[in-house]
Amino acid sequence: MKVPTPAELLNSDKAQVLKDSIQFWNPEKTQNWQNQGVDLVIGRREGxxxxxxxxxxxxxxxxxxxxFNLGHRNPEVIATLKSALDCFDIGNHHFPAIGRAAFAKALxxxxxxxxxxxxxxxxxxxxIDIALKCARNSTKRKKIVSVVRAYHGHTGLALSTANERYAKPFLSEGAPDEFVKVPFNDLAAMEAALKGSDAAxxxxxxxxxxxxxxxxxxxxxPGVKKLCEKYGTLYIAxxxxTGLMRCGELWGISTYGVxxxxxxxxxxxxxxxxxxxAVITTQAAGRWVEEDGWGHISTFGGSELGCVVGLKTLEITLREETKKNVKFIADYLRAGLDRIRAQHPAFKGIRQRGVIFGLEFDHPEGAKYVMRALYPRGIWAIYSQLDPRVLQFKPGLLCDKALCDDILARMEEGIAAAMKTLPKA
Ligand SMILES: Cc1ncc(COP(=O)(O)O)c(C=O)c1O
Known part of the structure; x- marks a missing residue:
């Protein structure tokens, strides 16, 4: 077998990549993007x-x-990985390890x-599966309460907690009394789900x-946390x-006082x-590691190279200058987006916490129109899978003012173009 070099791969023929993706990888996903007018196969990436x-x-x-909070191919992270490759590999998951001990301590x-x-x-x-297993082990209860239209991933337990659009094709909805779903922002529904004191x-x-x-x-x-305490249920954030400074603090949940x-x-x-x-737990929630260290086994989980990279990432994220920059971006982009919104009645609202934004448009598929208009104008932002009225707008932690200005200029043009094609809701 002749193996192409990475440089040769990067220079391969795009049409052939699409053809091979359809033939050997994932025909529906490949074709779906083409049908949506997003003809993207990512080649070079930088910042x-x-x-x-x-x-x-x-x-x-x-x-x-x-x-890509810290950008694509962040030079400091790459340098760390390169030097880690001089002395580490994935490591052996059955033993204590230098990288894991240091990273767990820092977390x-x-x-x-x-x-x-x-x-x-x-x-x-x-x-997420580890966290849910922790909760079941710690409380000796089976029931897991999650939010309607939540998304926690596609693995075993995670899949059963999330929207049935993802669980159903794999018959993974889970037993309805084991995986209970309540509407978001509804404390009464949450209390009804917890009051049997049977939820892990x-x-x-x-x-x-x-x-x-x-x-x-x-x-x-805070209300959900209080209910959890009242009924002996653990709160998994x-x-x-939302973590890693995207809400303006290391953990988004801390910004809500929980x-x-x-x-x-x-x-x-x-x-x-x-x-x-990583899953960070209290002693009570993580008790199984004191009782049976083999309770969760994963060959690549906490690989030492990953730990060394994670340590560097955490250090960059926690820098005071990073935190200050997040505040700047959040305020600066918000002011610009408010200006753009004032020009378009169908640009209905802006949801924001730090550098997490959801831009809401007055049409059931409004954000799809905006995404398509932004794409040829050099912006990649995607609609929310479970609410396509809303465009996810997620700037990186290290964007500078020039990039923010460039983003806003392109957003202004793209949104104006999309609003012309948006049918009446
Ligand atoms: C909120 C949230 N939780 C969990 C996951 C699952 O992560 P992964 O895709 O790495 O399994 C995702 C992935 O998008 C997510 O957005």
Missing amino acids: YYLYDMSGHRLIDLHLNGGT VESAPKGMKYAMLGSGGGEA CVIMETIPATYGFVMPAEGYL DEVQ TPDIIVTSKGLSGGIYPIS
Whole structure:
């Protein structure tokens, strides 16, 4: 077999890549994007820019949900991985390890007070499954309460907690009394689900991303935490998209004054370079690691290369200058988006927490129109899968003013063009 070099791969023929994707990889997904007018196969990538194989440049405002918080191929993260490759590999998951000990310590020390352990996985779904297993083990209860239209990943338990659109094709909806779903922002429904004192946990994205970044109502998240305490249920904060400074603090849940029992993080923890995820728990929630260390086994979970990269990513994310920059971007882009919104009545609302934005349009599929208009104008931002009225707008933590100005100019033009084609709702 002749193996092409990475440079040769990057220069391959786009039409052939699409053909092979249809033939050997995922025909429906490949064709679906083509049908939506997004003819993207990512070639070069650098900072907050992506380049289609044709050369078309896009500013990345999707970031894979925060995976590329620090930009694509962040030079500091790459340098760290390169030097780690001189002495580490994936490591052996059965033994204590230098990288894992250092990374777990850093995660616990940067978490809210009261956290004790950091368990490590390889991706978000696996980490969610670990968190749910922690809750069941700790409470000896089976019931898991989640939010209607939540998204926690496609692995075993995670899939059953989420929207049935993803669970149904794989017959993974789970037993209805085991996987209970309640509407977001409804404390009465939450209490009804918990009051039997039989729920192991409530699992919630701090701001449900795939549902279009619906903002938690004033007092809702603290209210859920209080109910959890009342009924002996653990609170799992899925911070896969809202963590790592995207809400203006390291953990989005802290900005709502809630200390959960378990925090789940992934995506951005990888620095966009090496897969890693973590579940940070209190002692009570993570008790199984004291009783049976083999309770969760994963060959690649907490790989040492991932830990070294994760440590660097955490350090960059926690810098005071990063936090200051997030505040700047959040305010600056908000002011610009408000100006654009004032010109278009169908641009109905802006949902925001830090650099997490959901732009709401007055049509059931409004954000699809906007996404299509932005694409040729050099912006990659995607509609919310579970509410296509809302465009996810997710700038990176390290964007500078010039890039923000460029983003706003392109958004202004793209939204104006989309509004001309948007049918009346
Ligand atoms: C909020 C949230 N939780 C969990 C996951 C699952 O992460 P992964 O795709 O790494 O399994 C995702 C992925 O998009 C997510 O957005």
